[in-house]
Amino acid sequence: MILEIVQYGNPVLREKGREVKDVDEKVKKLAADMLETMRSANGVGLAAQQVGVPVQMTVIDVADIEDRPSAMFIGDDEVKIEDYMPLVLLNPQLKLSKDKETGSEGCLSFPEMSADITRASGVRCKAKLLDGKEIEFDASGLLARALQHEVDHLHGILFIDRMNAAAKASLAGKLKRLQKDARK
Numbered sequence: 001m002i003l004e005i006v007q008y009g010n011p012v013l014r015e016k017g018r019e020v021k022d023v024d025e026k027v028k029k030l031a032a033d034m035l036e037t038m039r040s041a042n043g044v045g046l047a048a049q050q051v052g053v054p055v056q057m058t059v060i061d062v063a064d065i066e067d068r069p070s071a072m073f074i075g076d077d078e079v080k081i082e083d084y085m086p087l088v089l090l091n092p093q094l095k096l097s098k099d100k101e102t103g104s105e106g107c108l109s110f111p112e113m114s115a116d117i118t119r120a121s122g123v124r125c126k127a128k129l130l131d132g133k134e135i136e137f138d139a140s141g142l143l144a145r146a147l148q149h150e151v152d153h154l155h156g157i158l159f160i161d162r163m164n165a166a167a168k169a170s171l172a173g174k175l176k177r178l179q180k181d182a183r184k
């Protein structure tokens, strides 16, 4: 089922997600619906807050984005991205590399907006999967960026919070309009 994507101005986007303790049918259904919703919107990531549910769950798929490559490692071994996509991550925790990288970012809750955001160039991610198993992996490239963007959502942090003042100022008019629409 395709869910409605919540837009900026809706307070649920600022809520910190509850931890997912049991992977029950409700959680599995939400994951399936989030994947369907992300695909239909041509997104590379979606957090549960963006469909109005403040829990620690995100879906990511960077497999088909050829102009912005990603790399993924488990232990010392590089693994094939396609084998792990789409990712459905529960209660993800990130450790960020010290190296930083600036790249363009958009968000499905902020239609027709994008900005350059500086983030860690690599992350180590630890999370629970839908089968109840834990996964730990390292990521770089677009996957590292998507993970940081989505895990931010799970804590009520939005990409406008990571923009420099000039980028945010240039979007001020659009942001105001979105906020106004959300109050209707």
Ligand SMILES: [Zn+2]
Residues within 6 Å of the ligand: 106, 107, 108, 109, 149, 153
């Ligand atoms: Zn987003």
